[in-house]
Each structure stands twice: as structure tokens, then as C-alpha cells.
Amino acid sequence: MPVDQAHPFLTLPLRGADYLMLAFDGILRNHTGRGNVCALAFEFSDAQQAESLIEPLLRSSQFLALNTLRLKRRGFTYCWRTSHRGVRSPIVCSLECSQLPQFIAHHDIDPFTDAPLQVVLVHFSTGHSALVFFWHHALTDARGGELLISSMLAGEDIEFELPKRRRRTALADANKLRREIFRASAAPLRGVTPGRLGSERDLRYMNVTFTAEETRQVDATARSLGLEMFPAVLTLAASARALAAVCDIRRDAPGAFQVTVPHSLRRAGARKPLSNDSSYLFFRILPETLGDLKTAATSLLDQSTAMIREGLHLACPTLLDAARFIPLTLYRRFLGQPSGGRFASFYFSDVGEMFSLRPLDGALSATVSATHYAPHYAPPGLSVVFSRFRGALRLHIPFCPGAIAAAEIDDFVRLVRADLLSESRVKEDVRLAV
Amino acid sequence: MIPKKIDAAELRHELCAFVADNRQDGDGPVDEDTPLSEAGIDSFTLLEILLFLERKYEARLPLELLTRENTRSIATLTDCYLDFLERNGAKSAANG
Numbered sequence: 372m373p374v375d376q377a378h379p380f381l382t383l384p385l386r387g388a389d390y391l392m393l394a395f396d397g398i399l400r401n402h403t404g405r406g407n408v409c410a411l412a413f414e415f416s417d418a419q420q421a422e423s424l425i426e427p428l429l430r431s432s433q434f435l436a437l438n439t440l441r442l443k444r445r446g447f448t449y450c451w452r453t454s455h456r457g458v459r460s461p462i463v464c465s466l467e468c469s470q471l472p473q474f475i476a477h478h479d480i481d482p483f484t485d486a487p488l489q490v491v492l493v494h495f496s497t498g499h500s501a502l503v504f505f506w507h508h509a510l511t512d513a514r515g516g517e518l519l520i521s522s523m524l525a526g527e528d529i530e531f532e533l534p535k536r537r538r539r540t541a542l543a544d545a546n547k548l549r550r551e552i553f554r555a556s557a558a559p560l561r562g563v564t565p566g567r568l569g570s571e572r573d574l575r576y577m578n579v580t581f582t583a584e585e586t587r588q589v590d591a592t593a594r595s596l597g598l599e600m601f602p603a604v605l606t607l608a609a610s611a612r613a614l615a616a617v618c619d620i621r622r623d624a625p626g627a628f629q630v631t632v633p634h635s636l637r638r639a640g641a642r643k644p645l646s647n648d649s650s651y652l653f654f655r656i657l658p659e660t661l662g663d664l665k666t667a668a669t670s671l672l673d674q675s676t677a678m679i680r681e682g683l684h685l686a687c688p689t690l691l692d693a694a695r696f697i698p699l700t701l702y703r704r705f706l707g708q709p710s711g712g713r714f715a716s717f718y719f720s721d722v723g724e725m726f727s728l729r730p731l732d733g734a735l736s737a738t739v740s741a742t743h744y745a746p747h748y749a750p751p752g753l754s755v756v757f758s759r760f761r762g763a764l765r766l767h768i769p770f771c772p773g774a775i776a777a778a779e780i781d782d783f784v785r786l787v788r789a790d791l792l793s794e795s796r797v798k799e800d801v802r803l804a805v
Numbered sequence: 806m807i808p809k810k811i812d813a814a815e816l817r818h819e820l821c822a823f824v825a826d827n828r829q830d831g832d833g834p835v836d837e838d839t840p841l842s843e844a845g846i847d848s849f850t851l852l853e854i855l856l857f858l859e860r861k862y863e864a865r866l867p868l869e870l871l872t873r874e875n876t877r878s879i880a881t882l883t884d885c886y887l888d889f890l891e892r893n894g895a896k897s898a899a900n901g
Contacts, residue, residue, distance in 0.1 A: 514829075600871050603848040634849050638829060652849075672868055679852050680859075723847050724830075 381436060381531055383451040385509060387691025388647035392508040393442075393449060394702045395748070396482065403571050403749045403771075405479045407508040409516055410744035412475065414501045420739075421500035424524055425492055429461055433529045434488070437519075442482040442509065447696050451487065451510065462491040468499065472576035475503060475744045476769070482507045488519070508746050512647040513722055514635045517743075519644035534637065534648040545690035548683050552653055561618055561626035561658075562716035563775040564752040571749045571771040578742060579784055581764040581791075589764055589791045596665050601672060603721035603757075606791065607632070608667035610719060610755045611656045613786035617779050628656040628716035634684050635722075650687040652678050656716075664790050707750075718754040720745065724762075745769055753783075764791075811862055813887055820879045823857050837880040842873070851876070864890055 385393065396407035415421045428434050441454040466474055471493065480487060487510040493501040504520050511519060522529050581589065593599045611628055634650045652675065660670035678684060694702060706714055722743065745756045745767065752774025756767040766787065770780055788794070817837045825835040830845025846854070851871070859865045866886055875885040 594873065597869050597872065599873050600851055600876050601848040635829060638827060675849065676852055676856070676868070679849065680856055684849070721848075 380453045381440060381451065382453075383440070383531070383533065383645060385449045385451075385695065386533060386646050387688055387693070387695050388512070388649050389509045390449070390695035390699075390702070391691050391706075392647055393482070394699060394706055395746075396507070396509065397699065397703050398707060399747070399749055401570075403574060403747065405477065405574065405747065406481065407746045408478065408480050408505055409508050409513060409746055410475045410478070410503055410505050411516055411520055412471065412501055412503045412742045412744065414471075414499060414740045414742075416499060416739075418494055418498065418500040421492055421502045425461065425490060425502060427526065428490065428523055431523055431526075433531075434490075434523055436531070437488040437510075438486040440487050440510075441484065442487070442507075447698055449509075449699075462489070463494070464491065465494045465496070468495050468497060471495075471501060471503075472578065472744070475505075476574040476576050476747060478503075478505055480505060480507045482509055508647070511645050512633070512635065512637075512649045513720070513743060513745070514637050515644040515646065515648065518637070522644065529645075530643045531645065532643050533646045534643045542689065542693060544682060544686045545693060547681075548686045548690050551683070559626050560629050560716050561615075561623065562628065562751050562753075563614070563618070563779075564750065564771075571752075571773045573772050574747045574749065575770055575772055576744060576747075577768045577770065577780055577784070579766040579768070579788075581766070581788075583763055585788075585792060586759070586762060586764045588793070592664075592791055592793045595793070596668060598668055598672075601668070603632075603723070604668050604671045604675065605664075606721050606755075606757045606787075607654070607719050608664055608671055609787045609790035610717070611671075612661050612664065612667055612790055613783045614717060614753070615658065615661050616786050617775070617783050620779070620782070625658045627658065628654075629714075630654040630656060630717060630719050631715040632719050636688070650684045652684055652687075715748075715751050717751045718745075718748045720755075721757040724759045743767060747771075749774075811887065811890065813883055816862075816886070817879055817883045819861070820854065820857075820883060823854060824879065827853060835879070837883070838878050840878055841876050841882065854882075858886060862886075862890075864893070 392407050400406050413421070413424075436453070439453050440451040442449055443452045464474070474493070478491070479485075480489065487507040489505045491503045491505070493503060495501070504516070506516050506519070519529060589605075590599065590602075593602055593605050596605070598605050607630065611630070614628070630653070632652045632654060634652055635648065636650055637648045654671060654674055656667075656671070661667050697705070741760055742765070743756065743758055745754055747769040748754050749771050752771050754769045756769075758765050758767065766784065768780065768784070775783075821835045821837060821839075824839075824841070824844055824846060827850050828835070828845040829847060829850065833839075835844060841851075855866055855868075855871075866889055870885055870889060874881065876882055
């Protein structure tokens with residue numbers, strides 16, 4: 372397939388957050404055999420809808436230009452460059468509906484040899500179809516991926532430039548953040564993967580969808596706690612409490628959770644979807660704050676306020692930009708040490724409404740479902756990702772069965788739902804079953 | 806802590822500019838009546854708005870005052886902030 376001459380050659384350097392994602396790629400590959408890959412899946416009620424979208428996409432010069440990128444090393448740093456390897460043909464496969472999450476969990480992209488953006492057309496035996504977009508996390512973040520894919524599907528132009536750098540903080544401030552992260556990770560962390568991590572080849576995803584009525588109930592819970600404007604804090608508090616209950620059932624020693632939360636720096640009107648334009652907030656959740664949802668959420672809100680007041684969310688990009696000149700193998704060792712491979716107790720994200728997909732509403736019918744499949748961060752054994760699509764709350768959990776059993780995941784989901792829906796009776800039932 | 810003298814119209818104007826620069830969604834103009842829930846701001850951005858007020862006017866708005874009613878629009882948030890300052894003895898030159 373020839374590459375359109377509109378974008379004959381691209382060179383895109385990796386920024387600090389991209390480099391962090393590349394470092395995680397190596398860590399994940401060592402533990403799971405699969406790299407740091409994101410996916411966005413659109414499901415359609417018939418096969419023609421997916422096919423009608425994929426055909427113009429595959430002819431798009433922008434898709435082809437991205438498809439020919441490969442990661443290259445330049446000294447200690449890396450960049451994406453147009454390769455002469457040519458365009459990978461679209462993958463077409465047939466699956467049962469229930470197999471889709473596992474198919475996604477095992478699709479890998481090696482950024483040095485494979486196209487960093489790929490699309491797979493899936494036919495289901497039921498006559499439904501899906502378009503699954505995969506991209507390497509070093510190429511862009513979740514919101515950038517949404518923007519990239521929705522722009523391409525809508526036939527809009529993409530700016531192949533990196534987002535502008537925002538105000539940079541002094542390296543001394545960035546160092547303060549570095550010391551804070553390592554001080555926290557040096558202490559014993561509570562999580563579902565105690566001790567040193569082994570290999571986890573079995574990767575799973577679980578998706579939970581709240582109904583419209585349940586979503587309204589969650590909003591009512593937030594309102595009753597005075598947190599209606601802070602849904603991310605509410606869902607993080609509920610997740611931490613549920614995971615603590617699961618660890619309690621195991622009779623693990625109590626301890627603090629360390630949770631890494633991405634914070635998108637992409638602002639409205641952004642037309643540059645490439646590169647990870649993100650910062651991170653690092654939460655330390657102490658067991659004594661998890662007694663009830665209100666206390667847990669208030670404590671997290673206080674931490675968020677303190678971190679933002681100190682400017683740590685602004686210091687993070689500066690720290691990451693400086694760190695990308697550290698050789699990758701050494702950088703990976705820093706990330707894995709001294710927490711024994713666990714940089715976090717669990718990863719959490721609440722991406723809010725997947726509003727970058729709104730421009731697609733005209734092209735996609737209201738019955739279309741879109742689901743983000745976050746990278747499978749195996750070392751903590753569990754990630755928790757909340758999002759809203761067309762107003763309905765979703766909970767998406769990448770997990771490793773070797774770290775957390777299916778029954779424990781069920782308990783976790785039940786407890787999160789109980790907290791968010793204010794179903795104290797369900798919660799008590801689970802606790803009594805310990 | 807005595808906050809600086811605040812002009813309500815100027816505060817609304819500054820908040821509109823801050824939200825327009827920092828929102829994560831939306832492409833229309835931001836004015837004082839734009840519903841904040843539809844202005845494309847997330848929890849962290851709302852905290853940034855509070856810290857913007859804190860830095861600029863040296864007075865911290867308690868988080869419990871961030872009800873949906875008070876954050877319905879930039880105008881209601883401004884009124885809430887000024888009301889809080891007045892109740893706490895701040896020198897406000899709020900004139901609407």
C-alpha cells in the first residue's frame with residue numbers, strides 16, 4: 372500500500388512522559404511478555420458500519436504516515452521516525468463477543484519493529500462487528516488517542532507536531548517531587564502482589580457498566596457527601612476502600628497504598644494528539660483514612676489540594692523531561708527500585724466523559740459502544756479505570772489472575788459498587804463473609 | 806489573613822479567562838453564565854481554580870462550599886467566593 376506523499380517523512384522526539392511510558396514498556400514486557408499498549412474499541416450492531424469506517428481510514432495519508440513510524444534510538448534519547456518497512460495490512464479476525472477483551476489483552480506492539488498505531492476489524496459470530504485501535508503508549512496518552520482516532524475517523528486533519536511545553540518548573544522543585552516519590556515507594560506498600568514479582572503471562576480485563584439509573588445514583592452519593600464536583604476523588608476513595616477490604620480478607624498486614632494517577636494537560640481545542648501530554652499525582656493512602664467513604668474521599672481531596680498547591684503536578688513534566696537523558700535500562704531500574712518492581716499499589720484513572728469522541732456522534736450511531744482498554748500494568752496486579760460514555764459510568768479493570776483471584780475481583784467490584792451506590796447492606800454482607 | 810480588595814466584575818472576567826485557558830473540553834466562548842458542569846473542567850481543574858483564587862486573593866474557599874449550586878457558573882462561584890470573604894470579614898468592594 373503506497374504512502375501518500377502528503378506526509379512523506381516524520382521525526383517526532385519522545386518527551387519525558389513518553390520516555391516514562393517506554394520505560395514501563397520494558398518493565399511490562401519482562402513481567403508479562405506484552406508491552407505498554409492502549410486500545411480503544413468501537414462495537415457496532417452490524418458488520419457494514421465497521422467496514423464503512425475502516426475503508427476511508429486505510430486510504431488516509433495521516434493513518435498511513437503514522438503506520439510507517441518506528442521507534443529509533445538517538446544516543447540516550449529516542450524518536451519516532453518514518454520507516455521504509457512499509458504499511459502493515461489491516462488485521463481482520465473473527466471472534467466470539469466474549470473473546471474480545473482477551474484478544475485485546477494479548478495484542479502486542481513492539482515500538483521498534485511494529486506500527487505504533489494499528490487497527491483491527493473484528494467480526495463476531497452474532498453479526499456484530501468492532502473496530503479496535505491499538506497504539507503504543509509512548510506515542511500518545513489516552514486522551515491523545517481518542518483525539519487522534521476521532522479526528523481520523525471524522526476525516527479531519529491532524530497536526531503532526533508535539534503539544535507546546537507549558538511553564539516549566541525549576542529542577543529543584545522537580546527534585547522535590549523525585550524525593551517524595553522515592554521516599555514513598557521505599558516504605559512497604561500494600562497491594563495484591565506482595566513481595567517480588569514473578570512473571571504474569573495471563574492478562575485479563577473486566578468491564579463493568581453502570582446503568583443510567585445507577586449513574587444517577589452514584590451522582591446522588593457524591594452530592595450527599597458534598598463531592599458532586601469531585602467524582603474522581605469519590606471513585607478513587609471507593610476503589611481504595613474496596614481493595615483494602617480484599618487485602619483484609621487475605622489477612623495481609625495493614626499498610627499504606629501508593630496510587631499513581633495521571634493528570635491530562637491537554638486542553639480544550641488541542642489539535643496536536645501525539646505525545647503524552649500528562650502529569651501524574653502520587654497519592655499515599657493511609658489505612659486509618661479508609662474507615663468510611665466520606666473520610667477517605669476528604670483525605671484524598673486534601674492530598675490533591677496540597678499537591679496542586681505545591682505545584683507538584685507542574686514539576687512532574689520537568690522531572691520526566693530531565694530523566695529521559697538517563698539511559699533507559701538505568702531508568703527502568705530506578706522505576707523498579709526500591710519498591711521491588713511495584714511503582715504503585717494500583718494504578719487509577721478517571722478520564723471523565725470520553726468527550727474527545729463527541730465529534731464522532733454524527734458519524735456513529737447512538738447504539739455504538741466505545742471502550743478504552745488501558746495498558747495492562749501487571750506489576751501492581753490491578754489497575755482501576757473509570758470513564759463515562761454517553762453519560763453512563765464505566766469501570767474497567769485490567770488485572771492478573773496470578774495476583775488477584777476472580778472471586779477477589781468480584782468482591783472488589785461488588786464493594787466499589789456498594790460504596791458508589793450507597794448500598795451499605797451489600798457491603799456488610801461481604802464483610803460478614805470474611 | 807486579610808484578602809486584597811476585590812472587584813466582582815474583574816474577578817468574573819479573570820475566572821472566565823482562567824477557565825477558558827485550562828478547560829479540557831469545549832470550543833465555545835466562556836462567559837460568566839457558562840455552566841461549569843458543561844465547561845469541560847475536571848476535578849483537578851476545579852482545584853486549580855480554587856488555588857488560583859487563593860494565590861490571587863490570599864483567601865482559601867472551603868471545599869464544602871463547592872456545591873453544585875455554588876459552582877453552577879462562574880457568576881455563582883464568584884458570588885460564593887465574595888460572600889465567603891464578606892462573612893469572614895474580608896474587605897470586598899463587590900459591586901456586582
